[in-house]
Structures are given as structure tokens and as C-alpha cells.
Amino acid sequence: MGRLPLVDPGDEGADPLAREVLDRVTGTRGRSVAPNVYRAAANHPRALDAMVRFGTVVYFDNTMSPAQRELAYLTASLTNDCHY
Amino acid sequence: MLLGRAAGLTEEKLAHLGDDPLPEGLYDPDEAAIVRYAQRATRMDVIDDATYGALAEHFDDEQIIELCFTVGLSNMINRFHATFLTEVDPTTQEALAPACPLAYPDVPGSSVG
Numbered sequence: 001m002g003r004l005p006l007v008d009p010g011d012e013g014a015d016p017l018a019r020e021v022l023d024r025v026t027g028t029r030g031r032s033v034a035p036n037v038y039r040a041a042a043n044h045p046r047a048l049d050a051m052v053r054f055g056t057v058v059y060f061d062n063t064m065s066p067a068q069r070e071l072a073y074l075t076a077s078l079t080n081d082c083h084y
Numbered sequence: 085m086l087l088g089r090a091a092g093l094t095e096e097k098l099a100h101l102g103d104d105p106l107p108e109g110l111y112d113p114d115e116a117a118i119v120r121y122a123q124r125a126t127r128m129d130v131i132d133d134a135t136y137g138a139l140a141e142h143f144d145d146e147q148i149i150e151l152c153f154t155v156g157l158s159n160m161i162n163r164f165h166a167t168f169l170t171e172v173d174p175t176t177q178e179a180l181a182p183a184c185p186l187a188y189p190d191v192p193g194s195s196v197g
Contacts, residue, residue, distance in 0.1 A: 003168045036173045037161060051160075058153035063146065066091035071115055072151050074088050075101045075122035076158035082165055 007042035009034065017045035021052055028060075114142035118151060125155045 007014050009022035022042055025034045041048040062069060088098050097115070100107055104123055106116055117138035124135055139148050164170065 001169065002171050004170070033173060033175060036170050037164060040168055040170050041164065054153075055157055058150050059157055062150040062154065064143075064150060064154075066087075067093055068114065068118055068151075069154065070088040070091040070093060071097075071101070071111075071118045072122050072154040073158045074093075074098070075119045076126045076155045077162055078101045079123050079126040080159060080162040082162035 002036070002040060004040040004043050006036055006039040008039070015042070015045045017049060018042035021045065021049050025052060028056075113138075117142055121151065122155045122158075125152065126159055 007018050007022065009019045009026070011019075022034045022038055025038050026032065038048060038052070041051060059069065059073065064072075089095075097111060100110055101119055102123075104120075106119060111119060117135075121131065121135055121139055123129075124131055136148075139151065143151065
């Protein structure tokens with residue numbers, strides 16, 4: 001059970017910036033639903049926005065090959081024993 | 085893992101990311117340089133000349149900055165999950181469930197609230 005509510009981009013009452021960033025994530029990542037890490041971080045919309053922008057520059061759209069990119073990310077997560 | 089597979093990483097390469105030393109010949113030289121760096125950077129080990137030099141053989145300064153920040157981003161997200169116990173979304177869970185090359189640790193038994 002997570003400690004944060006998961007923001008639903010379809011929720012009219014949700015923060016507009018949070019909804020806009022979540023829609024941006026699903027649009028650019030080719031997923032039907034934004035992964036939960038984004039929906040949890042959306043409890044702080046400006047932080048989510050900055051995180052997505054930063055992650056896009058240094059990770060998702062960086063100059064490495066997909067395999068190189070994922071080796072860096074996955075190895076770090078595994079070393080931290082984080083299997084999200 | 086899903087992104088790893090989508091990036092063309094084999095199950096064997098995914099399964100040995102935590103090995104230190106790495107299996108001989110499993111990873112291409114540029115890949116091995118990334119894995120060794122990501123392990124050491126995450127453990128906050130000293131990034132010695134050999135580790136950095138192996139990166140510099142394959143990547144320019146801008147790319148090494150990208151690698152550094154990608155490892156950092158992963159560490160940041162790891163801590164986010166450890167703090168907020170974010171659950172894996174069903175879509176990812178379903179795709180991963182049949183065969184994750186790495187053992188799943190127990191979710192910390194803390195109660196919420």
C-alpha cells in the first residue's frame with residue numbers, strides 16, 4: 001500500500017499542471033497509463049514537471065543508445081535493490 | 085526491466101547487472117564500462133581512474149554527464165519508492181510477472197499511516 005494517493009489525470013478536480021504533465025508522460029512514453037511513480041510524484045506538480053523535464057534531457061532523450069541508457073539506469077536500481 | 089528488454093538487452097545481460105566482477109565477455113566493452121560505473125557510483129565508491137577511463141574510451145564528456153545524471157535519476161527514483169512504497173502499476177506487473185530475471189525482494193513490512 002503506497003503512502004501517497006495516485007493522481008488520476010482523468011480526475012477533473014486534480015491539479016491542472018499535474019494532469020498536463022501526466023498526459024505528457026503517457027503521450028511521449030507510448031503508455032496508456034502513466035507509471036505509478038509519476039502519479040505519486042504528481043502530488044507535487046511542480047516537482048513532477050521539473051523531474052520529467054530533467055529526466056527527458058539526461059535520460060529518455062539523451063545521446064546514448066537505448067541499451068546503454070538502460071544499463072546505466074537498471075544497474076543503479078539493481079545496486080540499490082530497488083525492483084519497482 | 086521492461087525498458088531494458090525493449091532496449092534489446094538479453095535476459096542474461098539483465099540477470100548479471102549486479103555481478104562484481106562482471107562475467108568475462110558477456111557485455112560489450114562500452115556496456116561493461118557503464119555497468120561498472122553505475123555500480124560504483126550508486127555505492128558511492130570512489131570513481132577511480134580505471135572506472136572513469138573505461139567510460140572516456142567510449143563516451144565524450146556530454147555523454148558521461150548523461151550517464152552520471154541517469155544513474156543519479158535512478159537513485160532518486162529508488163529513494164522515492166523506498167520512501168513512499170510506490171506500488172508497481174498493474175500494466176507493468178502483468179508484463180513483468182511471468183519472468184523477471186532478477187529475484188524480487190520483499191516489500192518492507194511497514195504499516196502505512
